[in-house]
Amino acid sequence: MVTRPRIDIQAVTELTELADYIVPFAIRVVCDFSVADELTEGPRSVEELAKATGTHAPTLLRVLRALAGRGIFAEVSPEVFELTPMAEPLRSDHPFSVRECFPLMPPDIRSWARLSDSIRTGRTSFDDLHDRPYYDWMAAHPYECVRFERSAESVNPLVLRTLVPAVDWSGIGTLVDVGGGHGTFLAGLLRRLPEMRAVLLDLPHVVTEVPQVLDRAGVSGRCEVVGGDFLRAVPEGGDAYLLKTVLHDWDDERAALILRNVRAAMREDSRVLVVESIRESGDGYDVGKIMDVKALALFGGHTRTQAEFRSLFEAAGLRMAGVSRTPTMSVIEAGAR
Numbered sequence: 358m359v360t361r362p363r364i365d366i367q368a369v370t371e372l373t374e375l376a377d378y379i380v381p382f383a384i385r386v387v388c389d390f391s392v393a394d395e396l397t398e399g400p401r402s403v404e405e406l407a408k409a410t411g412t413h414a415p416t417l418l419r420v421l422r423a424l425a426g427r428g429i430f431a432e433v434s435p436e437v438f439e440l441t442p443m444a445e446p447l448r449s450d451h452p453f454s455v456r457e458c459f460p461l462m463p464p465d466i467r468s469w470a471r472l473s474d475s476i477r478t479g480r481t482s483f484d485d486l487h488d489r490p491y492y493d494w495m496a497a498h499p500y501e502c503v504r505f506e507r508s509a510e511s512v513n514p515l516v517l518r519t520l521v522p523a524v525d526w527s528g529i530g531t532l533v534d535v536g537g538g539h540g541t542f543l544a545g546l547l548r549r550l551p552e553m554r555a556v557l558l559d560l561p562h563v564v565t566e567v568p569q570v571l572d573r574a575g576v577s578g579r580c581e582v583v584g585g586d587f588l589r590a591v592p593e594g595g596d597a598y599l600l601k602t603v604l605h606d607w608d609d610e611r612a613a614l615i616l617r618n619v620r621a622a623m624r625e626d627s628r629v630l631v632v633e634s635i636r637e638s639g640d641g642y643d644v645g646k647i648m649d650v651k652a653l654a655l656f657g658g659h660t661r662t663q664a665e666f667r668s669l670f671e672a673a674g675l676r677m678a679g680v681s682r683t684p685t686m687s688v689i690e691a692g693a694r
């Protein structure tokens with residue numbers, strides 16, 4: 358039996374608002390021109406802001422008005438704008454700055470535009486569009502690679518804040534950060550845990566950025582940097598192995614291979630700390646479900662439920678030891694089986 362459509366005007370309105378994809382692009386552009394940085398001393402007219410940022414005043418006004426409608430900046434008097442709580446984190450000096458969070462790079466956007474291909478075939482649209490997997494493409498495109506790593510790391514200050522108190526770090530003299538990116542998470546960890554030493558492994562073209570990050574944090578004396586491939590091998594000698602937002606990039610076969618390489622490198626008593634967004638059941642907002650679709654379009658991996666993590670560890674000769682959920686990400690801990 359066909360039921361008649363239910364009419365809920367509020368729902369129709371909310372749905373049409375979701376079609377307005379200008380917001381992330383407008384945020385990207387105000388970040389590119391450091392508009393939030395120009396408002397740190399208080400409200401300013403669009404005319405002044407345009408002069409300071411090298412932009413076209415009437416156009417900047419249109420973008421700022423659109424964002425103000427979403428609570429990002431406020432028009433306090435005609436054509437005069439100020440920062441709001443949601444605009445503050447777009448400042449470059451904000452301790453939880455997210456201005457790198459919106460890279461919106463053409464290769465990614467073109468893959469999103471081809472999501473219909475993924476839905477038909479189950480394949481990763483990025484690979485089909487660019488003829489190779491994400492990280493291989495990034496290796497040949499240094500500018501985009503740096504933008505990608507910075508966006509992946511932009512939430513690290515926030516994650517560190519919730520994660521450090523949630524984990525028992527005692528007994529970890531040496532931590533191996535597997536796929537550690539530019540090292541911002543590890544640098545933050547080493548600053549908070551002054552007794553700890555570390556090894557960071559990432560692809561050779563990615564680790565070139567790591568020394569500057571460690572130097573800025575004043576921790577370079579406690580961290581060795583290794584350029585390598587975790588699909589082949591992982592450094593030995595860790596009391597613990599950290600894999601933060603790494604496994605969701607990979608299908609089960611390759612995620613298990615990475616963990617088997619960790620298993621081969623670790624001692625019987627070493628710990629494995631996986632930091633990820635666990636995919637939860639139920640209909641609530643769940644970053645694990647959002648990341649899952651991102652992994653589908655771009656990386657060819659997927660996020661996992663707690664039960665899926667348990668099976669993945671078992672396939673790699675590990676045993677899940679516990680899960681700590683924090684307001685940002687979860688820590689899924691494992692040991693040797």
Ligand SMILES: C[S@@+](CC[C@H](N)C(=O)[O-])C[C@H]1O[C@@H](n2cnc3c(N)ncnc32)[C@H](O)[C@@H]1O
Pocket residue numbers: 492506509510513535536537538539542558559560563585586587588600601602603606
């Ligand atoms: C989503 S980023 C996470 C970075 C970092 N762990 C963090 O959370 O800030 C995934 C990382 O895996 C690295 N990666 C991808 N393939 C790799 C490989 N075969 N060997 C080593 N690292 C790899 C990427 O370069 C990237 O830095």
